[in-house]
Amino acid sequence: MIGRFVRATALPVSASGDAARARTRAGVSFAASLRFDDVSHSVDGTAILKGITLEAAPGEVLCLLGPSGSGKTTMLRIAAGIERQTGGRLLLNGREIAGPTRFVAPERRGIGLMFQDFALFPHMTILDNVRFGLSALNGGAAKREALSALARVGLDHIADSYPHMLSGGEQQRIALARALTPRPSVLLMDEPFSGLDSRLKDVVRTDTLQILRESRATAIIVTHDAEEAMRLGDRIALIKDGALVQVGTAAELYGRPANLFAAGFFSELNLIDGEALGGRIVTPLGPVADTTLSDGTLFTVALRLTGVRLNERPNGVFGRIVARRFLGGVDLLTVAIEGLDAPLRSRMRAGSVPENLQDVVVSIDPQDVIVFAKASGDR
Numbered sequence: 001m002i003g004r005f006v007r008a009t010a011l012p013v014s015a016s017g018d019a020a021r022a023r024t025r026a027g028v029s030f031a032a033s034l035r036f037d038d039v040s041h042s043v044d045g046t047a048i049l050k051g052i053t054l055e056a057a058p059g060e061v062l063c064l065l066g067p068s069g070s071g072k073t074t075m076l077r078i079a080a081g082i083e084r085q086t087g088g089r090l091l092l093n094g095r096e097i098a099g100p101t102r103f104v105a106p107e108r109r110g111i112g113l114m115f116q117d118f119a120l121f122p123h124m125t126i127l128d129n130v131r132f133g134l135s136a137l138n139g140g141a142a143k144r145e146a147l148s149a150l151a152r153v154g155l156d157h158i159a160d161s162y163p164h165m166l167s168g169g170e171q172q173r174i175a176l177a178r179a180l181t182p183r184p185s186v187l188l189m190d191e192p193f194s195g196l197d198s199r200l201k202d203v204v205r206t207d208t209l210q211i212l213r214e215s216r217a218t219a220i221i222v223t224h225d226a227e228e229a230m231r232l233g234d235r236i237a238l239i240k241d242g243a244l245v246q247v248g249t250a251a252e253l254y255g256r257p258a259n260l261f262a263a264g265f266f267s268e269l270n271l272i273d274g275e276a277l278g279g280r281i282v283t284p285l286g287p288v289a290d291t292t293l294s295d296g297t298l299f300t301v302a303l304r305l306t307g308v309r310l311n312e313r314p315n316g317v318f319g320r321i322v323a324r325r326f327l328g329g330v331d332l333l334t335v336a337i338e339g340l341d342a343p344l345r346s347r348m349r350a351g352s353v354p355e356n357l358q359d360v361v362v363s364i365d366p367q368d369v370i371v372f373a374k375a376s377g378d379r
């Protein structure tokens, strides 16, 4: 999480003339591309980012997804200019804004930042909070811009209220309005929905996405929640231990994960061993996929829980249900199978497996099978 407030400038650094003309258009930014070019960062000899190359295209919503401590917030801090990377370059619309020989100050980048805790000033009215980033405009113009930004998030009627009088969802929208008012060419958002309760999240996410699209700013959103990244991102960059694991659309990362880590981030998985035999990958559940690798090659076979079907087909292997849990729309079933060290978990539509049933036939949906050849030494 970012712990310090940075004031975004009113004008994008690289297109100030265009941006000034854009003021006549209601609340629209000139989107820029933002490129991390082989960016590394070390603190006290510890590598936090390890050569990340990644570009957000103009107007794109790019999600940075990864577990806690993977380096997502550090990437935002570097993009905002709060932190200066120790290696590589940062380019805005192809122009270097941070690198070995150049460092553009945060307030001159035209990059906005929205914080996890919204960082609203408690002693200022909502209007003053939103107006805060508009120092380049005179009083009347700044007020008009701020009110128009508040109208965009549907909260102009509470301009004179104070932050403590608002709900979490309203505070989030005020923070969004404040971040967008200077019309940044790129908006960085650090876990912008994590403080909201789950019922509110859905609505606020949808609204935020719509406002981002209307503003046309390029957005980079940090999250550790794969589903959130899939809902929001045009593309998703998966980060682990300071390195980029994979970047692509939600469908690409879900359907063709680069490795087991990526697969496990997007789906709950059963992991079983497999071995190549006569062009097929054979497991205790039978053959699960084709392979061109030679006989004896070892695989880790990842089965999504949704792809483990019970009693659906006449042929399969026999198993015994050893536990079941009702999860609303689905039942989570645990099934012991001969030859497998750990029982399989299955997600079935609630009620589709009769409650008193214990012995079942297990089959696998090939769409939910992802196989990874084991590196030698993995055995």
Ligand SMILES: Nc1ncnc2c1ncn2[C@@H]1O[C@H](COP(=O)(O)OP(=O)(O)OP(=O)(O)O)[C@@H](O)[C@H]1O
Pocket (backbone or CB within 6 Å): 001, 043, 048, 066, 067, 068, 069, 070, 071, 072, 073, 074, 075, 224
């Ligand atoms: N200034 C610093 N000094 C030392 N270590 C740091 C510093 N900033 C970040 N780190 C370390 O770098 C790693 C990456 O931190 P970062 O906050 O970027 O991760 P993150 O993916 O955003 O995690 P989270 O979701 O928990 O915020 C962590 O191990 C963190 O402790």
